[in-house]
Amino acid sequence: MTRPVTIALDAMGGDHGPSIVVPGAALALERRPDARFVMFGDEKLVLPLLDAHPKLKAVTTFHHTEVSVKMDDKPSQALRYGRYKSSMWRAIDATKTGEADVTISAGNTGALMAMSKFCLKSMPQVDRPAIACLWPTARGESIVLDVGATIGADARHLVDLAVMGAAMARVVFDLDRPTVGLLNVGVEEIKGVEAVKEAGRILREGNLPHLDYHGFVEGDDLGKGTVDVVVTEGFTGNIALKTAEGTARQIAGYLRAAMNRSLMAKIGYLFARGAFAALRDKMDPRKVNGGVFLGLEGIVIKSHGGTDAIGFASATELGYEMARENLMAKVREMVAASVRPEAAPQPAATVE
Template structure:
């Protein structure tokens, strides 16, 4: 994409609403000065904050909305009263109509997914959308999906996830053939539930373009970064994500307690402060904030509802990258290729 990227922003979503979304957008604009914003929200709350950031104001189109989706609303409830009126719906619709290239919201995940599916519709060859996230690893980052969009998966859905995750990896990591692994209870082909084993067979025998199937991976491979894309269904993926986030906080708390335990520990910290700062940076979940809704006819980014401006800026920057590198074109290309029947090898003519 050569023109500026325009981001539709649901300013009212999340635990903190505009007080995080607007400073986050301003921070992201410092990194990506060619970005543009279409912001939806309550003018009484949003506009005073926009006024505090002249550079953001200069590249923003604002639309007043009187309705905002609450974090504890059920998806059906949000659709009933928020369709066509809420800041969340209007932001999604801006991507549908072409006013924006991508949507960002920190709002209620279930409502955001329901509205996105209703407004944007699923891609023709994809039964169910997924949420993909960036996962810090020992060698950099991987993509993990699905982390909570749908519960359960058959083999075809897992293959769809592999294809969509690989398309995202091509954008994020600039790889021609990302490696893909299926999360399983062991690496042996005989292990796991039937859906996972069947998906493995399809990926192994399908010779799909633009991805390299690695095989099964286990839970510890997530942190190792064994593959570029880890595929699992939403129930398992969400548990893995929340476990990793909790473990990162636990390690940080352990280190903080150990450092303050004695005078010698505090002196040691002074000498190792650089190393501790690097570790803190690596474990900071705000740096990897942002889940990408894949499988829809448009790009929607879900920011963590409780994040701060730094985390929201990360989600907005991820949205920028997805639009800038034309994720939708790559998704359509790879999904279409994965649904084509495999070519039939020519059979030798019978000998006379």
């Protein structure tokens, strides 16, 4: 018999707070009946919602908090007034203390990352954390990281991203050796991507046990699903992610307009409405909701701030899966086994 997975929830996070977090958790519980919850938030808002979901209430430990981090606070502000006492901090801290296995919040990304770094600390050997997301592709899904935790990357950080992304792919896709590509531009002999080239050399020569290095990939390989894991630094990754989301919305708008332009089109739409429903489902951004913070001593999942209960349930289930499959242990093991670019020339220290 396996141990239940305990999920810490920041009930106050996101644009809609408890009104989506509580029903989202209830939905996730229906699909993951062995999940347990620790929830942090304002009792006046959360408890009536919990009363409306008795099955959820029965497996939830609730803690009242007075302070909620606002969506537009700067990370430094949020840390100043929210440390130790906000629902966000307490939810992260529950994973640190072991009360929970994973933390989920739909709150302010910058504040969530700042608090996660401060509370959980980085893993040894990993300098900087990353945010990984699941990217829907023509073949299924890939993992893309970093989508915005850290701006700029040297070769070592890119190799860390490759190793952590591969560990996540092993958990999510159940693969022994996921394929990994480094995002680059197509033009050869171009200057300025030395870090990417150097990371490619390390990955090619490193022969890492649980990772199959594919080489460089380009922007259009993301949608193709050319590799299981696409590695890039956070500035480019964030812009690529939002560009793809924007393009999908733009084309959905074109499609709506096309289906409304004539009576014939509207009749066609009625006949094909099952197909359109399937397409909408396929393109539903709520289905792949959840940025996974990697490189910290604990797993934190960031849900989209504007999502609804269905989207929050997806993020919660993603967190469940990461905890159930012991993502932390896999990341730790792979990071420890990976070649450190600067490890080789270092002389052994005599004392610690």
